Amino acid sequence: MPKIVDSEQYRKEILYKCFDLFAEKGYANVTTRQLSKELGISTGAMYHYFPSKQALFEQLVEEVSMQEFQLFKTAARGHPLSERIQALEMLLIENEDHFIKQAAIWVDFYQHHEIAEINENPVFQKIDRRSQQEISEFLNLTDLKLARFIWTLINGILIEQLEDDGSFSFREQIHLLTQMLIAYFEKYSPD
Amino acid sequence: MPKIVDSEQYRKEILYKCFDLFAEKGYANVTTRQLSKELGISTGAMYHYFPSKQALFEQLVEEVSMQEFQLFKTAARGHPLSERIQALEMLLIENEDHFIKQAAIWVDFYQHHEIAEINENPVFQKIDRRSQQEISEFLNLTDLKLARFIWTLINGILIEQLEDDGSFSFREQIHLLTQMLIAYFEKYSPD
């Protein structure tokens, strides 16, 4: 079924092309006309691949989350905790653009959906727990809350970058966080 | 001029009543009808007090920022850095609701305005630098970047609360951050 493969591939390409626009302006501030113009296709073609703007956005969230999952999975990890933290630092810096945009759409996603709605949908439920799982596995932390907390802090940095005036680089901030975490772990769980 | 005072007071009341709605759903997802219904007045009355939805929102951002400024100004501070950090912790926890909503509208604000637009507007310029100033003064930190960075991390926690499932309380997270900061300062600037 080569056609389905191609079509599926094309669907993903569309999603990634929309990623920028949604991340920068927010879901509600991007019109379908803008999207289709950006994609270089007609609005009709967009609706051939996605049943609605809402669905396109949700599939974007899903796809992007899956890609993030892959990033975590394939990244080098290191062994002592400090090295793992540095591996995380590297992963974030190397994929700065992805992570920043992902943080943006995630905030948007939550504003457009009731919590109940997310909790009822198995796909979103799964995605929603992703960061916690990914981070805790990546850092090999048994304390899931701590893992999630670290991701929360990272998220703060990512969102700060949306309001970027360039004066305080992502790299610098991530590095500072890294140092903070290392200091914390040295103090509380010196292994 | 009691009338003007009243009117000004009423304007502020309107702003605070809008705060919830904007924070929860986001600027673009709240209609003027929803707002006026929430406010218990007609859309016409709303337009009597504010020239546009956009202006209402901007004045909300301004007002809320000013209130935050007051919060920082009037809060007890303590003297060694660790005590100052704990004072910050208390300030945040006591005003949890305010800070969470404020973080939400701030993200929205950035998505609705070009960076250039903000930089050209003296009011927003001033607001934009607020947190850096407030935090650095509050913690008595000379390193402005560090102060801003701390605020960035706090922001991450605040935004996380928007997606709250209640399983990891604001109080806990802020406390964890506090410990992390103290560990960091102990290691790098032990005074």
Next chain:
Amino acid sequence: MPKIVDSEQYRKEILYKCFDLFAEKGYANVTTRQLSKELGISTGAMYHYFPSKQALFEQLVEEVSMQEFQLFKTAARGHPLSERIQALEMLLIENEDHFIKQAAIWVDFYQHHEIAEINENPVFQKIDRRSQQEISEFLNLTDLKLARFIWTLINGILIEQLEDDGSFSFREQIHLLTQMLIAYFEKYSPD
């Protein structure tokens, strides 16, 4: 509550103004723009009174059916069956325009709704049984099927008028039907 009265009145006026257009062209062939132009108001105003084109149409069906009910209720009846039939003839001829258009929207209505959908909705259920009730009461017939059958024949004549070339008038056709019915009743139930 004079405002509600007026508004309700206006809603009905809108419905009757739409009656012609829907009857002549059919639901799907009339655009909301055409409707609002015909009504002399903006599309927005239309949506102020009716939540959707579909709802407008359904309320039209309901309203028109209720009016028909009134027509039957207030019409003179006569006493022997033959006189009652002639009263029906008169009622139809005097309200030719209403009945023809009503037949048209009724056909449309059925094409746009699943039978199940109609049967689940008490309002439509009620309307759906209207003709049978009205006719049987009007003609004082105990045989409900016969009453409904007569209405079915009348409906045939009404719909024929939609395709009118004017060569065979409604009045003539209704009169012919009347004679047929009288002949039938004379033969089968000579009272």
Next chain:
Amino acid sequence: MPKIVDSEQYRKEILYKCFDLFAEKGYANVTTRQLSKELGISTGAMYHYFPSKQALFEQLVEEVSMQEFQLFKTAARGHPLSERIQALEMLLIENEDHFIKQAAIWVDFYQHHEIAEINENPVFQKIDRRSQQEISEFLNLTDLKLARFIWTLINGILIEQLEDDGSFSFREQIHLLTQMLIAYFEKYSPD
């Protein structure tokens, strides 16, 4: 020219497959995609056989009318009027499905075409007079208006069946009409 014959045959098969859908939902409520799905071919293929949806529909009307013509032509007739009427009854009952659907598309056809348009098109003009001719010949009635009128009443019954709840069968209704006609003719032209 066997190929053309096949192609012509295929064209007709397509038309009959569309018959159901158009009759049930109405021209405007059936999309070309639905049609092609129902037909089991692509939209492109449909457009190979018919230049437009409109043309397909018109050819359907034409084809179905021609078939009706054949039905009338080949049906047994009987000799006295009462027997002829019973022959008509039989013809209708044996082809119930065809006649019901045909009535449906005929109503649709009129809503989609201006009277003038029909009168200018010789094909439709011819079709339009069909029932009158067919019926008057079939019943051997010299009064053309009366023949057309009878068809009008039958049409009422056919359309009633579209809104069928199954409680009053086509067969019963046609039979009742037959009795009514016989009673009428007995009274007014007892031959």
Next chain:
DNA sequence: AATGAATGAGGTTTCATTCAT
């Protein structure tokens, strides 16, 4: 000051039709 009906530009979506393959 206050109301809320009215406006209409513009948003999302549909669908008859075309066309590269």
Next chain:
DNA sequence: TATGAATGAAACCTCATTCAT
């Protein structure tokens, strides 16, 4: 011939804003 992705005009509908009352 056949496919079905692509087109884009036009449909339905929303909503910030205005204005008569």
